[in-house]
Amino acid sequence: MENILTYIIFTPVIAAIILGAIRADIRSLKIGAILSSVIVFFLTLYLSINFNPNEMMQFSRTLPWISSAGFSYHVGLDALSFVLLSIVTLLMPPLYIYMHTESRKGYWYNMMLLQTGVSGAILSLDLILFYLFWETMLLPIFIMIGKYGNSMHQYNAMKILLMTILGSMSMLFSILYLGHIYFETFGVWSFNLNDLSELSLSVTTTSWLAAGFLLAFAIKIPLLGFHTWMAPAYASSPTPAVIILSAIMAKLGAYGIWRFGYSLFEEVLIYYKPYIIFIAIIGMIYYAIKAVTEDNLRRMFAYASGSHLSLIALGVILSNSYAWSGSLYFIATHALASAGIFLMIGLTYKRFKTINISDLGGIAQRLPRFTFFFAFFALSIAGLPGTGGFVAELLIILGAFKHHFTIGILSATSVLLAMLYIFWMLQRTLFGSVNIYIKDTAADDLNSKELLMLTPLVIMLLLTGIAPSLFTPYIEPYILQSLDGITPLLTGIK
Amino acid sequence: MRDLLYASPMAVMIIGAFVLMIISRDNLSLNRYNIISVAFLSLSLILQIYTFDKGNSTYLFESAFGKTFIIDKFAKLFDLMFTIGSILTLLINTDYFKRQNYFNGEYFAIILFSVFGMMMLSHSNELVSSFIALEIATLSIYTLVGYHKFKKASSEAMMKYIILGSLAGALFMLGVALIYGAVGSTLFSDITIYIKNTNIDEMNLLLVGATLMMITIMFKIGAVPFNSWVIDVYQGAPSPITMFMASTFKISVFALALRLYLVSFSPINEFWIEILQAVTIATLIGGSLLAISQQRIKRMLAASSIVHTGYMLIALSSIGLGAQMAASSLMFYLIAYFISSVGAFGIISFLSSQEQFDLTYNDFKGFAERRPYMALLMSIFMLSLAGFPSTIGFLGKFNIFTSSIESGQIFITALGITTAFISVYYYFKLIAVMYFYSTDPRQNKLPIDVSTVLIFLMAGFVIWGGIGTNLILNIPGADSFINIAQDAISSLKNK
Secondary structure (H helix, E strand, C coil): CHHHHHHHHHHHHHHHHHHCCCCCHHHHHHHHHHHHHHHHHHHHHHHHHCCCCCCCCCEEEEEEEEEHHCCEEEEEEEHHHHHHHHHHHHHHHHHHHHHHHCCCCCHHHHHHHHHHHHHHHHHEHHHHHHHHHEEEEEEEHHHHHHHHCCCCCHHHHHHHHHHHHHHHHHHHHHHHHHHHHHHHHHHCCCCCCCHCCCCCCCHHHHHHHHHHHHHEEEHCCCCCCCCCCHHHHHHHHCCCHHHHHHHHHHHHHHHHHHHHHHCCCCHHHCCCCHHHHHHHHHHHHHHHHHHCCCHHHHHHHHHHHHHHHHHHHHHHHCCHHHHHHHHHHHHHHHHHHHHHHHHHHHHHHHHHHHCCCCHHHCCHHHHHHHHHHHHHHHHHCCCCCCCCHHHHHHHHHHHHHHCCCHHHHHHHHHHHHHHHHHHHHHHHHHCCCCCCHHCCCCCCCCHHHHHHHHHHHHHHHHHHHHHHHHHHHHHHHHHHHHHHHHHHHHHHHC | HHHHHHHHHHHHHHHHHHHHHHHHHHHHHHHHHHHHHHHHHHHHHHHHHHCCCCCCCEECHHHHCCCEEEEHHHHHHHHHHHHHHHHHHHHHCHHHHHHHCCCCCCHHHHHCCCCCCCHHHHCCCEEHHHHHHHHHHHHHEEEHHHHCCCCCCHHHHHHHHHHHHHHHHHHHHHHHHHHHHHHCCEEEHHHHHHHHHHCCHHHHHHHHHHHHHHHHHHHHHCCCCCCCCHHHHHHHCCCHHHHHHHHHHHHHHHHHHHHHHHHHHHHHHHHHHHHHHHHHHHHHHHHHHHCCCCCCCHHHHHHHHHHHHHHHHHHHHHHHHCCCHHHHHHHHHHHHHHHHHHHHHHHHHHHHHCCCCCCCCCHHHHHHHCCCCHHHHHHHHHHHCCCCCCCCHHHHHHHHHHHHHHHCHHHHHHHHHHHHHHHHHHHHHHHHHHHHHCCCCCCCCCCCCHHHHHHHHHHHHHHHHHHHHCCCCCCCCCHHHHHHHHHHHHHHHHH
């Protein structure tokens, strides 16, 4: 099983190619897609059994790829990528269940390609390989929004494409420059992360290189100022694409800062920490206020997710053990919760043909099970005690207090604001008098398939909330070891 | 006898041209002419492949021609591209020739003449013969551009091209004369010796001459500000000719430019750096601005070919600044651009014979539903031209940009990456209109014939050139594309 990571990455796309080549009909396409996600699920299960939390990089595999240009196929797994990989693996089957009525073939092919792109980006440790997957996961999103989206989708697809590629191109420039410096120093080309992290660079050079990477990651997250694509893209994407955007791709931005930032230009990150903290905090509060004012549920949760991702970014940049554990934990729990809430918004639209808060109301009187799940996911977004989000937010806020009192207060404020908009939204949609939209539709309560898709998410969220001790042993050694790596720098600068 | 073998690919080409010329009075069907010319081209291709590893760095018929024509891998690689490019042009357009009534037998003879001219150009090691070769190739292209006699745009394009092209040709001749005045010989090797032994302050005549020649080369490859003909000519020419020009003729000029500036003028290359850089910046920006504003796909591809010229110019100035890999990266980019543009223009001319529309962006609305496979192939070529990773175009840009970073041109690299970003807009716009709109469910199956199989093959090359590895036994991967480029360049230097 030494190639297990390769199988995890390529199973979906190979399934897609085979299905495309035999011109599978829609039924076999669905079965094939689900089967590929199940295979990946079991492979990841195998990984989690054999995963050793006390080691850093595991299951790594290096193969020559295009050797004269210095590209190598280098993949590996540590606790950080393990968390991200598991949420991808866990979320794909529910998404396929959500899509079971979808009979447009392109939808399914795009989702399979997307899974390959995302897991490839998570697992690759060669910068060019990473760039390849980073771009690969953009294409299906572009097609999904542009072809299957709603309301101004063509325009919004082009917008997200151009903005993210702007980031990618600046990252590409930095990657090329790094490779060139390696070539100057050692006389051979290499884009391997291990090789490149050994380079010692001048501060000016590193700052420019870091800026190139950070622009790409900031757009993906999106941090404040790099976010103009966010709300339109969330509003016009089909539900599965929204979930991938908020639950996985946005996290990859934070992952990028973590993985590449701390191994390639940690001094710069530490040096510019105050500015990044500033952007993250302002963003957190700004997005929360925007979320209060939004009437469209999709857009509201887009801003909510922006706010929470800024919190994750804050945790990543604060680099103390609380903040880091919290961020890593939040990456997983927020992914589950936002997948849940966007699935519920999708179901809301399927039932009532509207997702405007002002058009909804009184759902609780008609659909009790629906109400329970909707409220549960919304509250776990807000960090209800007992769900994973609470533990994560608490840890990050503790980390923030540890760093500075004011930052702690401000990050706690954003969590309080989240409570505000979530409760207000719940009150206007679920409770109150039965609205005319709700009265006239013959909407049924959740059926068994929908329950099958939502229950695992609920269980996972409760499990992470009630028994965090089940999961922390997996991530703690990683956090401590990587903090050890940068502690000399932290103290050195102070 | 040995020389005869090395000369045979060119000989087959010229014999083929004359044979076609003679039989063009027999009123055979166009299909017949097409098959005959492809047969000659293929024969030449087989001979080229057979002699590819033989007799490198020898002169052709040295007793008769002296050092005028040279045989090296560099030239042979270009020959391969010209031949393959023209075979693809003819085969992909079999349908086009059937449907248009203005073609006749001479047309195929002219194509062979033009290929012969280009091959001569790549082998030429002397200024006068390269001028003649260039003119053989261009005169044929002028004729081909205006081949649609009754279409105004076609004649207009030809006139524009002839007038501007002759001016450029005259400048080249003047340059040759000045260099002859300075050196006393037109052989590249004599020029090299002269440059090595003379102080740069004392060779004004040569510098002026070489600069004039450079202007001609810039004109032929469509660099800004010598680009005023490109878009109109590409648009006005019959689609197969547009494909022929983009895939072969443009590349042939680089054969001359590389040989001249890499070997003969290499000691004084730094003299041109600033001019080259200025032209590069103008070309990148100007080409991008032109490309964004186009509505027709053919014009967009023509304008974007200017941007691709810009990337190659980046490599050219990196060569002058002494980047080691710059020359081979330019060579690789030529291969990459060749493959992708043959595909893209091939699809355009394939479609223009089949569909009754103007090929604007709007005409492509819903194309993915009408012809899913064609749309997929088109997207692959667009991705490659835009330099998206996992295509050969990405590797091409990667090589260009790394060598330009190596030569210290940070600003130009950043500009190159910016224009690559802009190019995403106009290439992806096509992908967007193809996929984002629905159309009447008019599902056409992909007709499996020569044209589509070849386009498929090119798309395969695009992907394989971008991600292929040597891990799969017996199948050369992307590495070997790079190796071929490096071999070709080193064969040029070792003399």
